[in-house]
Amino acid sequence: MNEKETGIMNQSEQKVNTPERDLWDPLYTKVEKGRYELTSVEFTVTHLCNLRCEHCAVGEDLAEKEGTPLPVDELLRSLDEVETLQTVSFTGGEPILNPQVVRGLIRPLLRYCRDRGIRTQLNSNLTLPLSRYLDWIEDLDVLHISYNYRNDEDFYRIVFKNYGKEVSPCTASALYQQMVDNACELSKLGVFISAESFLSPFTSPHIVKMHQAIVEMGCRRHEVNPLYPSDFARGMKLLSLDELRSTIWELVNHRNPDIWLLFGTLPFYPCSEKQEDRDLWLRLHQEPGVTVRQDPDGRSRLNVNAYTGNVIVTDFGDIPPLGNIRQDRLSDIFERWLEHPVAKKVHCFCPEAHCTGPNLLVANEYYPDWNFAERNAKVTVESNF
Numbered sequence: 071m072n073e074k075e076t077g078i079m080n081q082s083e084q085k086v087n088t089p090e091r092d093l094w095d096p097l098y099t100k101v102e103k104g105r106y107e108l109t110s111v112e113f114t115v116t117h118l119c120n121l122r123c124e125h126c127a128v129g130e131d132l133a134e135k136e137g138t139p140l141p142v143d144e145l146l147r148s149l150d151e152v153e154t155l156q157t158v159s160f161t162g163g164e165p166i167l168n169p170q171v172v173r174g175l176i177r178p179l180l181r182y183c184r185d186r187g188i189r190t191q192l193n194s195n196l197t198l199p200l201s202r203y204l205d206w207i208e209d210l211d212v213l214h215i216s217y218n219y220r221n222d223e224d225f226y227r228i229v230f231k232n233y234g235k236e237v238s239p240c241t242a243s244a245l246y247q248q249m250v251d252n253a254c255e256l257s258k259l260g261v262f263i264s265a266e267s268f269l270s271p272f273t274s275p276h277i278v279k280m281h282q283a284i285v286e287m288g289c290r291r292h293e294v295n296p297l298y299p300s301d302f303a304r305g306m307k308l309l310s311l312d313e314l315r316s317t318i319w320e321l322v323n324h325r326n327p328d329i330w331l332l333f334g335t336l337p338f339y340p341c342s343e344k345q346e347d348r349d350l351w352l353r354l355h356q357e358p359g360v361t362v363r364q365d366p367d368g369r370s371r372l373n374v375n376a377y378t379g380n381v382i383v384t385d386f387g388d389i390p391p392l393g394n395i396r397q398d399r400l401s402d403i404f405e406r407w408l409e410h411p412v413a414k415k416v417h418c419f420c421p422e423a424h425c426t427g428p429n430l431l432v433a434n435e436y437y438p439d440w441n442f443a444e445r446n447a448k449v450t451v452e453s454n455f
């Protein structure tokens with residue numbers, strides 16, 4: 071199949087967001103309007119997955135079976151009233167595993183977003199046959215995958231860590247190859263693939279090689295986050311701040327400048343007393359093709375469970391649902407959330423440094439003694455707004 075046959079290239083070329091304007095970054099709205107707005111909604115469209123990755127951020131919520139989702143019209147209605155909406159994301163589980171989910175939820179929601187000019191992202195492990203992606207992907211803007219491997223052996227160890235059943239190395243190897251082949255093929259068709267790596271004691275020494283592999287698959291963006299100490303990853307060893315800093319330098323110094331390198335939930339801030347942290351912040355804001363995304367969860371984004379209608383802020387798992395789309399407007403829930411004491415704890419803001427404060431999990435892990443509300447940036451980033 072070529073580009074002409076699918077028409078994918080034209081669609082996606084017109085709609086991708088860029089390092090100059092990352093539509094999932096809440097910084098822009100905060101700077102331009104002086105407040106946070108609900109610009110992004112994430113739907114959890116399944117709790118089923120064919121893998122059980124050791125780092126899975128929703129691992130404990132994964133299920134063997136699941137019920138019936140809410141009618142898609144209810145989900146669409148919840149989006150209708152969000153006038154500020156700019157992006158919609160789909161997550162799981164593996165959203166593509168169940169064809170009924172693709173047919174009944176993902177396709178109509180993607181089509182709605184396309185018609186409304188809303189950009190979309192879908193998180194997939196990309197291990198299913200290529201044909202399972204081709205009949206809806208032209209409506210998608212960003213296909214987000216995970217990539218934390220040097221080879222199929224790493225893949226086997228990482229993705230079946232918590233599987234609970236014996237899986238043969240051959241099965242794992244075939245899935246790994248399917249993912250790589252799919253990424254190469256979809257990239258050739260013009261799909262914008264963003265491959266995410268987490269920084270951990272395992273990936274840190276190999277991060278440049280993983281970056282090269284991501285480039286070779288044709289991905290357009292490499293997204294890098296620290297490993298989150300949540301869910302399945304709760305017991306995993308984390309990198310120290312010194313190790314994280316040197317790994318990031320290594321990657322920036324050896325990156326391929328042809329693809330966008332995005333750092334999310336960065337554990338370094340411009341209010342740091344450490345010169346090396348402030349230097350890193352400034353360098354990342356000066357490098358062409360490198361961006362630091364402020365954390366959208368709770369600053370511009372809410373998560374909707376497509377089965378219960380419950381609304382949460384991803385990563386704030388200990389807080390009970392903030393509302394339900396069957397009786398609440400998403401915009402009202404968002405306004406209520408902004409007044410929540412936990413939101414206020416991490417919603418510091420230093421516009422001169424382009425910083426909107428930390429991710430809650432990262433702050434709890436690395437800066438338990440900092441009172442972010444009382445801190446101030448010590449550097450200024452040149453504005454490109």
Ligand code: SF4
Nearest residue numbers: 341418420425427445
């Ligand atoms: S916004 Fe918060 S984390 Fe960022 S520099 Fe200011 S006080 Fe520090």
